[in-house]
Amino acid sequence: MPSRNRIYIHRRRAFEQQGGRCYYCGVRMWLTTPDEISSDPRRRPALEKLRCTAEHLVAQCEGGGHTAQNIVAACAHCNQTRHKLRRPPEPLAYRKHVGRRVARHAWHQRWVYDLGLTAA
Numbered sequence: 508m509p510s511r512n513r514i515y516i517h518r519r520r521a522f523e524q525q526g527g528r529c530y531y532c533g534v535r536m537w538l539t540t541p542d543e544i545s546s547d548p549r550r551r552p553a554l555e556k557l558r559c560t561a562e563h564l565v566a567q568c569e570g571g572g573h574t575a576q577n578i579v580a581a582c583a584h585c586n587q588t589r590h591k592l593r594r595p596p597e598p599l600a601y602r603k604h605v606g607r608r609v610a611r612h613a614w615h616q617r618w619v620y621d622l623g624l625t626a627a
């Protein structure tokens with residue numbers, strides 16, 4: 508099976524297992540269309556950050572595979588921010604860091620908190 512298809516399957520599985528919430532920040536993500544969160548066209552660009560992505564806990568370049576054990580669902584914002592860092596932190600350390608920022612409402616844009624999208 509092409510790896511792209513496997514990633515798609517794992518992403519959906521992880522999304523469902525995690526109740527549609529990001530592994531790192533707990534925000535409600537969307538899987539197929541941003542309308543799952545909000546159909547407000549003004550939020551369209553920002554909603555791209557809440558897209559569900561497949562996050563490899565062990566990076567592919569470090570030997571991590573496209574396996575159920577290695578793939579979690581993370582919002583595009585958390586995924587991209589982690590990999591933009593020069594030395595991406597370990598998943599659990601990053602999760603702690605993100606959790607502290609979310610608690611201070613200092614991770615996502617304000618409307619994300621206002622809509623209660625980070626509340627468990």
Ligand SMILES: [Zn+2]
Binds near residue numbers: 529530534584
């Ligand atoms: Zn996130």
